[in-house]
Amino acid sequence: MFNLMIRICLLLGVCSTLQAKDIIHTEKSLYRNISVVKEDSLLCLVFETRKDNPPYQTCVDETDKKRLVFSYTKLVLSGLLYKPEADHILVIGLGGGTLPMTLKELLPEAKITSVEIDPSVTKIARQYFDYQEDDRIDTVTQDGRLFIKRAALNNKQYDWIILDAFNGDYIPEHLMTQEFLQEVKQVLTDDGIVTANTFSESKLYAYESATYQSVFGDFYNVKRRNTGNRIVLATNNKSLKPLPVIKQNAEKWQTAFDVFGVDSDWIYHRFTPEKDWDENSEILTDQYAPVNLLKND
Known part of the structure; x- marks a missing residue:
């Protein structure tokens, strides 16, 4: 064999x-x-x-299948420190299905929609990574941007949108632009949040940051220094929750996070509102999304 x-x-x-x-x-x-x-x-x-x-897209430890292996997956849970309750969650990009299955357990009342363009990825997630749909987890085979456009037309809204689509090299360029993020904002509830998995060491770091700021205003960076992991945590509100509130939520989540091998205090200490990029950087648009910058030298 x-x-x-x-x-x-x-x-x-x-x-x-x-x-x-x-x-x-x-x-x-x-x-x-x-x-x-x-x-x-x-x-x-x-x-x-x-x-x-x-890079590996998803890994599962067969000796402890609930343990979250990747730092970026743990950092996505920053959304729960910022917004402890969410009824409707949208995940763009499935991978092995680790995030939907984790959130299903952490949020027993939430409805979770996973959007994945590649039916082969969904099939493999089911076959090898224990991804299972039920009345609380739904999978849609569709391009993420098309799904969000149609959701807006149908007046659907989500409390939490997780942007986690990768093509192997980086985020698909049509899911990085100002126009796309404006469409995402349209389907967020008034107190909804976005957590976007990006890289802090990408040449597009400043461009991405400026683009998110142009749509959502100030946001939290949640990242590990000296690694590539960075989560953009943006909200539909004009002001961010203060860090002491996030710290309190971290303390409340720790027992639940233990099952997944996640330290909520470690996540809390990754939050920063610091604008560590050139705010005059060009904004990524549907007409300007420089593919040549997607890869580092």
């Missing part, structure tokens, strides 16, 4: 960077080459890219 997998991945062109891993599954979808690999106790989803070492 393993030799068969090697032959398949050679045909798909994904073996060059994955030969050292135990390849569990490979397939070529409409959008990308996808692999599921095993490394020690971790089972991981990989989107093939032009990079020598493509």
Whole structure:
């Protein structure tokens, strides 16, 4: 079976960077080459890219499946420190389905909609990563921007929108622009929040920051220094909740977070309102979204 997998991945062109891993599954979808690999106790989803070492999109620790492996996934839970209750959650980008399944347990009353453009990703999430839909979790196979446009036309609104779509190299450029974020804002409730998974070390850092500020005003950066992880936490309100309130919420969430191996105080200390970018940076628009800046040297 393993030799068969090697032959398949050679045909798909994904073996060059994955030969050292135990390849569990490979397939070529409409959008990308996808692999599921095993490394020690971790089972991981990989989107093939032009990079020598493509980043893992999702990992599950098979010895403790609820434990959140990635820092960025933990940082997304900053949304709960800012807004402890949410009835309707929208997740753009599925990966292995870790976030919807975690939020389902943390928020027992919430309805969660996951939007994923690639049906192969959804299929793999179900087959390998225990992603399960039910009356509280729904999956829509559609481009995230198209979904939000249609949601606005149908007057749908969400308390919390999580932007977590990646194509393997970076965020799809049409999900980074001012026009897109304005559409996102249209489907937010009055006290709704957005948590967007981006990178603090990207050449687009200042452009992205200026773009979010142009739509939402001041926002919190939630990030780890000296890593690539950065969550933009923006709100539909003109003023941000003060840090002491967020700290109080962190203390309330700690027991629930323990199940997932998450330290809520660690997340709290990643919050900063600091504007550490050039506020005169150009705003990303549908006409100006420089793809050449998506990759670092």
